[in-house]
Amino acid sequence: MSKQVAVIGLGLIGGSIALAIKNHHEDARITGFDVNQNQLQLAKALRVVDETASSLEEAVQSADFIMIAAPVVQTEHILAQLSEYSLKSNVIISDVGSTKHSIVKHAKSILDPSITFIGGHPMAGSHKTGVSAAKSHLFENAFYILTPDQNVAEKDLNKLMDLLRGTKATFVELEAEEHDYLVGLISHFPHILAASLVNFVSESNNNQRFNVARFAAGGFRDITRIASASPVMWRDILLRNKEVLLQMTDDLKLELDRIRNYIEQEDGDKIFDYFTDAKDFRDGLPVRSRGAIPAFYDLFLDVQDQPGVIAAVTQKLAGEEISITNIRIIETREDIMGVLRISFRSELDRDNAKAVLERDFDTYVDDK
Ligand SMILES: NC(=O)c1ccc[n+]([C@@H]2O[C@H](COP(=O)([O-])OP(=O)(O)OC[C@H]3O[C@@H](n4cnc5c(N)ncnc54)[C@H](O)[C@@H]3O)[C@@H](O)[C@H]2O)c1
Ligand SMILES: O=C(O)C(=O)C[C@]1(C(=O)O)C=C[C@@H](O)C=C1
Numbered sequence: 298m299s300k301q302v303a304v305i306g307l308g309l310i311g312g313s314i315a316l317a318i319k320n321h322h323e324d325a326r327i328t329g330f331d332v333n334q335n336q337l338q339l340a341k342a343l344r345v346v347d348e349t350a351s352s353l354e355e356a357v358q359s360a361d362f363i364m365i366a367a368p369v370v371q372t373e374h375i376l377a378q379l380s381e382y383s384l385k386s387n388v389i390i391s392d393v394g395s396t397k398h399s400i401v402k403h404a405k406s407i408l409d410p411s412i413t414f415i416g417g418h419p420m421a422g423s424h425k426t427g428v429s430a431a432k433s434h435l436f437e438n439a440f441y442i443l444t445p446d447q448n449v450a451e452k453d454l455n456k457l458m459d460l461l462r463g464t465k466a467t468f469v470e471l472e473a474e475e476h477d478y479l480v481g482l483i484s485h486f487p488h489i490l491a492a493s494l495v496n497f498v499s500e501s502n503n504n505q506r507f508n509v510a511r512f513a514a515g516g517f518r519d520i521t522r523i524a525s526a527s528p529v530m531w532r533d534i535l536l537r538n539k540e541v542l543l544q545m546t547d548d549l550k551l552e553l554d555r556i557r558n559y560i561e562q563e564d565g566d567k568i569f570d571y572f573t574d575a576k577d578f579r580d581g582l583p584v585r586s587r588g589a590i591p592a593f594y595d596l597f598l599d600v601q602d603q604p605g606v607i608a609a610v611t612q613k614l615a616g617e618e619i620s621i622t623n624i625r626i627i628e629t630r631e632d633i634m635g636v637l638r639i640s641f642r643s644e645l646d647r648d649n650a651k652a653v654l655e656r657d658f659d660t661y662v663d664d665k
Contacts, residue, residue, distance in 0.1 A: 300325035300460065303360040305353065305375055307331040307340040309423060310393045311366030312431025314464070315345050320433050321463030330356035340428045354382050361385060362460055365392040368533040373403045376414075380407045389457055391417045395480065395530070396537040397444045397473040405446065413453045416444035416473055418480070419466055424526040434465070434642055441466035442480075444473040481541035485534055486549075489542065491524040492531075594647035597661040598637040598654060600626075610637065610654065619650050 300322055304315045307329045315327050329346035330353055331337045340346050350356035357363050357379060365372050372394050379390065390412060394400050397416045404414040421439035423430060441464060445454050458468050471479070498517070502509040535542060559567040600606045607624065614621060623640040641647040651660050 300362065301360050302327045302362045302364065302460070303350075303356045304329050304346060305331075305356060305363065305365045306367035306371070307336050307345065307428045308366065309426050309428070309430045309435075310419065311364070312340060312343075312345045312428040313433065313435040314364055314366060314393060314419070314461070315340075316431055316433035317436060317463040317465075318460060319463070322460065325460075328356050328360070336428050343428060343431075345428055345431055353378055357382060357384060357388075359385065360388055362457070363388060363390045365390070365394075368527075368530050369394040369396050369400060369537050370533040372400055376400070376404050377407055380409065384412065386411065388412060389453055389460075390414045391443075391457055393417055393419055395484065395534050397442075397471075397476040399537045401444055401446065401473040410448075413449060415449055415454060415457050416476075417457075417461075418442045418444075418476065419464060420480075420484075421466075424523050426527045426530070433463070436464040436466040437643060439464075439466045441468050442476055443468055443470050444476055445470065446473075477538050478541055481538050481545060485538055485542055486545045488523055488526070488531060489535070489546070490549075491521045495521050495524045594641045594644050595662070596639045596641065596647050596650055596654070598639065599659040599661075600637050607637070610639070610658075613653055613657075614639075614650055617649065617653050619646050619653070621646075621650075 302315075302318060302325050304311045304327060307315070308331075311329070311331075315329065318325050318327065326348075327346045328348050328350050329337065329340045330350045331340065337349050341349050353375065363379070363384075365375050367375060372392050376390075390404070390408070391414070392400055394416075395418060397418060401414070401416045404416070408414055419436045419439060419441045421436050423435075441461065443454065443457070461468075494517075498509060498513070556568075556571055558564075559571060598610065600610070607626075611621070611624070620642065621639050622642055623638075625638050626636070639650065641650060647662070651662065654660055
């Protein structure tokens, strides 16, 4: 199978898709295009793509696969442009957008029926943007949702999955509308809540005589990390998943009223049950299995809570070229040993790190 691949939009996801394709198909020739010249040049310099094109038309003219990785409203504009070009007759077009219904509908209405379009959404990412944040293993262990309509031939779907095999993701087929409801619930709506919470705190901050934000501790930071993501990407997502998100916003108001009543009535039992239900569901989420929540592999280390210890640990890991995704001291008090939690992208990285660090530290893996 020849593999001329055009990747349109060379940001975090386009870059990661390009790297993942190259992982499994060394022979694939990847041409990149981005409206942002900076990203385009950077993608070439970082060898994320083999070559860059100076126009969309140039990028796609001899492509066997076209992967669109732009914000979702832009994706519709790109599809409209593609419908005017002469493309290879057997080209397969896909996208990575976080919404699916409007894109799939748009593709169907605008592309020649002989062209194969398969909607896609790799369910992993980050609040970071741009090609410099791209990683070949970003989608490892994640679900990769595909939304082929009934006209898509099995062999074309298989060709696309084969192209994307280097993502090491698990492919799942869904109807586009099912996708938008599901992802609305576990990704889009939580994003709205994170941003609302930050704005709420920021506005409250203005009315205080001290700086509230300075006191923001782990809990606030954990629940609001995603509010640092790209406003362009999220604006487009809200515009294209409007009905689902309107309904969820209304439903959440009822949920807030419920806990508000329990507080007002000082109903300790109900409040306890409320948190217990939430804890049970949250604790039951698969930790290492594939899901919208990226799997992290944690290693715990007993360390002396003293200056330089984190540097010593990271140096040892760097020496073995083991990357970490997060590092944090938890439950430290002056009179006890600190516990360092280090997170890794893969189980293999975690196991290798354990082997390196257990020579000097007591290490633990939480296997529950
Ligand atoms: N960030 C995530 O966590 C995540 C995860 C899964 C899917 N997605 C989806 O992936 C897509 C890309 O998101 P990202 O995180 O890579 O954003 P990004 O901002 O890192 O990259 C988007 C790139 O698209 C380019 N672009 C915009 N309009 C274009 C056009 N008309 N032609 C060519 N290039 C264009 C931008 O210049 C930018 O470089 C979005 O549709 C998003 O919904 C994002
Ligand atoms: O990890 C994050 O920062 C993300 O927000 C990733 C996330 C998600 O909600 O899980 C965000 C949007 C994408 O469409 C898919 C994944």
